[in-house]
Amino acid sequence: MSIPVLALATDHWYDLRDLANISDAILDGADKVLPFGIVYVLAALIGFVASFLIFVLPSQLYLGVYGERKIIGRIQSRYGPNRVGPFGLLQPIADAVKLLTKEALTPKESDRAVMYVAPIIFVMPAVLIFAVIPFGPRMVFANVPVSLLYFMAISSLPVIATFMAGWSANNKYSLFGAMRIVAMAISYEVPLVMALLGAVVVTSGAPYAGDFLNGLALQDMVLWSREFHIWVVFVQPLALVIYFICVSAELNRTPTDIAEAESEIVAGYLTEYSGMKWGLFYGMDIGYALGASAFAATVFLGGWTFFGLEKWVPPWMIFIGKTHLFYFLFIWTRGTLPRLRSDQLMAFAWKFLLPLALFNIFLVATERMIWSSQDYAKGLIYVFAVVNIAVSIAAVYGWARFLGYRPENTPVRPRLVKNAGGYIPVGSEANR
Amino acid sequence: MLYEYGHIGILVIIALVFPLGALVTSWAFQYVKIRPTSQPDPVRDDIYECGLRTEGPSLVQFNFRYYYIALLFVLFDVEVIFLFPWARVFDKVGWQGYFEGMAFIGILSLGILYAWRKRALEWKL
Known part of the structure; x- marks a missing residue:
């Protein structure tokens, strides 16, 4: 592997700034007494345990289940979970126990085998996407050279599982939900991939300490932002916006959750699911959202780097902080925005996001050619950042106006009832 | 390079065991009297359509x-x-x-x- 590995910390096993030291110490010890095959499997197990015990499981339980419900509760002016344990902190565990002990109903006419296989297929990619996320300079479970493509391939698999779930239940609502989710996921896949292409164009082939970066490996994108002291989001603001909207559509988060819209189709593809089968779907929705946040933090927000701070603070802590910050955006949009209509969502993907994504590629490719003809001058990328932010805002506004968005024509909604001429006293003339 | 892909292969097995374990645990609970056993019931085994019996084929x-x-x-x-x-x-x-x-x-x-x-x-x- 030609990826330059940087030693940020010392290589003592007790140096917590890089947890790979501990696993290296364990594996070196094991290498002396055990055969290669067992050490190989052991390395994978250590990586799994480390990434899941440090990052995924705590985040999933306490940000995904508890934090999300608590924050949405506060947004909607209620308390959220506050009964089980102090501040309701034991709520995720209570939920898990409840789901495990619930009766699992399966309708008689459903396709039982497919119905049980669907949650398993849904869970597997959620675990697999964390394999390529770099938590730190050396803390990658599998440092695959095409990890960006790997991530995109794996993260589009759950659509199949959701369609299996909708089809096997033998229920009209399930089928409608499944069709909607497939149509929406494939519509939003296209602008999503185009947006990521912009990030690849910026980072690939740029020099890193005399060597040239791969650009399709996530670790290289992090190294790029470390080398040029700028995050990809500043050069690609439009790409991050498109990525965020597309991912929240693919994950069925609330502004776009037409596939399980309670007011239209009972629970969409989950109508016939109950007990632990439903719990797997619910838990792994959070897993996917976390994976998407971790991916966004890696590609757009500079991963484990923070302008030199990563030498003092453990890089994995910076990474976890960024991931949770991005996940908070998901929770915020979920708590704030109302649900959109199905045809509006499709039109939004094809007519608004896709042309903008194509424009973004054109813009960034032109800049990248100028940049490489200037021999990768470090100052030039900051100029591009300023230009891109201005052009992105202009492009979004201009394209929206072209499609018929007229902010000056929409009536201003009064913020208070009083401004609308409200508060008519009971028993007055106007009230009769 | 293939070394790394092998790790993903091991992760596939782990990812398969995890949901299977959850489903099997939940299934096994009905034999140790933690979870109620499912009794056959014509209404409960029917598909859910807002409380009414379903009309016609479901795969429309x-x-x-x-x-x-x-x-x-x-x-x-x-x-x-x-x-x-x-x-x-x-x-x-x-x-x-x-x-x-x-x-x-x-x-x-x-x-x-x-x-x-x-x-x-x-x-x-």
């Missing part, structure tokens, strides 16, 4: 416009696969490769414009 027809969306998706996703190698070797292809890539994206844009004009993106005719 759906809107043909989904096929338009699927066709457009196949078109664009295949083109994206060609664009990723182009982005990867961007520094080596020079201005010539840049203009070729732009022409490719231009033809792609013509495709979406054609679909737009033909009202393939509308949900009402």
Whole structure:
């Protein structure tokens, strides 16, 4: 592997700034007494345990289940979970126990085998996407050279599982939900991939300490932002916006959750699911959202780097902080925005996001050619950042106006009832 | 390099064991009297449709416009696969490769414009 590995910390096993030291110490010890095959499997197990015990499981339980419900509760002016344990902190565990002990109903006419296989297929990619996320300079479970493509391939698999779930239940609502989710996921896949292409164009082939970066490996994108002291989001603001909207559509988060819209189709593809089968779907929705946040933090927000701070603070802590910050955006949009209509969502993907994504590629490719003809001058990328932010805002506004968005024509909604001429006293003339 | 892919292979096994374990645990709980045993019941085994018995077949027809969306998706996703190698070797292809890539994206844009004009993106005719 030609990826330059940087030693940020010392290589003592007790140096917590890089947890790979501990696993290296364990594996070196094991290498002396055990055969290669067992050490190989052991390395994978250590990586799994480390990434899941440090990052995924705590985040999933306490940000995904508890934090999300608590924050949405506060947004909607209620308390959220506050009964089980102090501040309701034991709520995720209570939920898990409840789901495990619930009766699992399966309708008689459903396709039982497919119905049980669907949650398993849904869970597997959620675990697999964390394999390529770099938590730190050396803390990658599998440092695959095409990890960006790997991530995109794996993260589009759950659509199949959701369609299996909708089809096997033998229920009209399930089928409608499944069709909607497939149509929406494939519509939003296209602008999503185009947006990521912009990030690849910026980072690939740029020099890193005399060597040239791969650009399709996530670790290289992090190294790029470390080398040029700028995050990809500043050069690609439009790409991050498109990525965020597309991912929240693919994950069925609330502004776009037409596939399980309670007011239209009972629970969409989950109508016939109950007990632990439903719990797997619910838990792994959070897993996917976390994976998407971790991916966004890696590609757009500079991963484990923070302008030199990563030498003092453990890089994995910076990474976890960024991931949770991005996940908070998901929770915020979920708590704030109302649900959109199905045809509006499709039109939004094809007519608004896709042309903008194509424009973004054109813009960034032109800049990248100028940049490489200037021999990768470090100052030039900051100029591009300023230009891109201005052009992105202009492009979004201009394209929206072209499609018929007229902010000056929409009536201003009064913020208070009083401004609308409200508060008519009971028993007055106007009230009769 | 293959060393890394082998780790992913081991992770696939772990990822398979995890949901299976959850389902099997939940299933096993009904034999240790933690979970109630499912009693057969004609109403409960029926599919859920807001409380009424279901009418007709459940796998009903759906809107043909989904096929338009699927066709457009196949078109664009295949083109994206060609664009990723182009982005990867961007520094080596020079201005010539840049203009070729732009022409490719231009033809792609013509495709979406054609679909737009033909009202393939509308949900009402």
